[in-house]
Amino acid sequence: MQNTSQVVARNLNLFKPSSLLIVGMPDDDLLSQLDYTQAFTWDYSVYSTLNQAGYSNLTWGSELESDKQYKQVLMFMPKSKPELDLLFAMVSSKMEMGAELFLVGAKKEGINSVAKKLTSVGGHPEKLDMARHCQLWSVIKTVESKPFRLDDWLEEYQYSSGDDTLTAISIPGVFSHGRLDDATALLLDNLGKIPSGRVLDFGCGCGVLGAMIAKRNPEAMVEMVDINALSLYCAERTLSRNNLKGKVYPSNGLRDVTGRFNGVFTNPPFHSGVKTNYSITETFIRTLPDHMTKNAPLRLVANSFLKYAPLIDAALERYDVVTENNKFRVYKAFR
Ligand SMILES: C[S@@+](CC[C@H](N)C(=O)[O-])C[C@H]1O[C@@H](n2cnc3c(N)ncnc32)[C@H](O)[C@@H]1O
Known part of the structure; x- marks a missing residue:
């Protein structure tokens, strides 16, 4: 106990x-x-x-x-x-x-x-x-x-990447509340080509990634998952505020996700509340191949000190670093 x-x-x-x-x-x-x-x-x-x-x-x-x-x-x-x-x-x-x-x-x-x-x-x-x-x-x-x-607690802010500007709806306690996270911003600027069909935003927070994916490729059927009910509440509102479509639902890791995706995009968690917890993302990476179609891309951003590279390299093909700055790294790999 x-x-x-x-x-x-x-x-x-x-x-x-x-x-x-x-x-x-x-x-x-x-x-x-x-x-x-x-x-x-x-x-x-x-x-x-x-x-x-x-x-x-x-x-x-x-x-x-x-x-x-x-x-x-x-x-x-x-x-x-x-x-x-x-x-x-x-x-x-x-x-x-x-x-x-x-x-x-x-x-x-x-x-x-x-x-x-x-x-x-x-x-x-x-x-x-x-x-x-x-x-x-x-x-x-x-x-x-x-x-x-x-709804009285919701706040909205605008965020941009390239030529696209969207509005995020967030609430206290949800990731990227009030402002776009710096790691997420780096990933947004390095999303690469967004596949059509099912695309997953894992650990969607208030939905900033999933909404941008839906905006960039209207043929993408975005699915956004998180364990936090407030995150999902905001992600749904972020989508509708921008007149975008997507499926938003709870999943603990990839446990509640079925079938395979043509692309996976994520700024994954490394905390459970205030405690550091790498196991969620480590399990996510290990189980990813079962949820991706052949040649589907993964784009993942993380703090440079986190040791996800060997795990991504072991789970997927053609692992590479897309870009990095003094704090974060964006990884890509394919199923
Ligand atoms: C670093 S935040 C990223 C949020 C959002 N994608 C962004 O970039 O602003 C990670 C998210 O993962 C969610 N999360 C934590 N544990 C999870 C789990 N076991 N399964 C799914 N999502 C989880 C958190 O609630 C949080 O919203």
């Missing part, structure tokens, strides 16, 4: 049955110890793992679409801080006045400073427990909350 879950597990007496909402839980077996009403996550891999383990009343999505007002909410500190305000606003709107919000998180991920934000929900946050380098806080809701609308 993760450290945050262990801290919750030693405080089970705090939680009352019948009206408990859990938000952002890890994919361990803490849920088996809690009598919860609903458990919500934006993370498709957590959802899939818990679902397969047989837990019920799980929701994965961009928003918790229930009119229910809960008496207690247990919130795990989100992995990325920018989405905190959004999460507090969403959670608070699901709590009745006088309801209790519990927040648990790791010290090294900044729970101390994050707990101060609990004052947006109620007056006097209290630290209830400290163990396993984590803290458990609580606050009683005394601040009236506004109805929560995800």
Whole structure:
């Protein structure tokens, strides 16, 4: 069990049955110890793992679409801080006045400073427990909350590559929020020829790559996948804002992708939240050949220090570096 879950597990007496909402839980077996009403996550891999383990009343999505007002909410500190305000606003709107919000998180991920934000929900946050380098806080809701609308949090910005300018729609916590990422910009300027037919944007974030691919070749049937429901929510809006078409759906790595693609384009993840995690992209590269048609191109951008080159070289043919600057490298290879 993760450290945050262990801290919750030693405080089970705090939680009352019948009206408990859990938000952002890890994919361990803490849920088996809690009598919860609903458990919500934006993370498709957590959802899939818990679902397969047989837990019920799980929701994965961009928003918790229930009119229910809960008496207690247990919130795990989100992995990325920018989405905190959004999460507090969403959670608070699901709590009745006088309801209790519990927040648990790791010290090294900044729970101390994050707990101060609990004052947006109620007056006097209290630290209830400290163990396993984590803290458990609580606050009683005394601040009236506004109805929560995800669309109120969307922002848009323009981005360009060559002669093409598009509008990106993003939200706090989603990659490339507010501005185009520098690595993605390098890849956009080095996409090469976009094949027609099925083309994959893996780890699409708010959809900047997939939208540019669809714009450059209207014959490309772009599919955009990510594990984060907020990313997919934004990617759909980025496509429609630019009058472009594509299929947007959740996939943990390539697990939920079927069939083969005529091209794959990606700025792949090397983080799970704040923790470095190379295994997602390593597995992605190893399993790529099963998802590409013969001679289909891969274009992948990554930090130069990441050791993906030997993996790409082993998995595919004609591996090469297309371009590089002092931080990033764009690789190409073919099935
Ligand atoms: C470096 S960002 C790139 C986002 C976007 N393509 C861009 O360039 O702005 C990597 C993306 O991969 C997603 N991701 C992380 N783990 C994943 C997984 N296991 N399967 C699919 N996508 C994942 C993240 O949510 C994030 O949106």
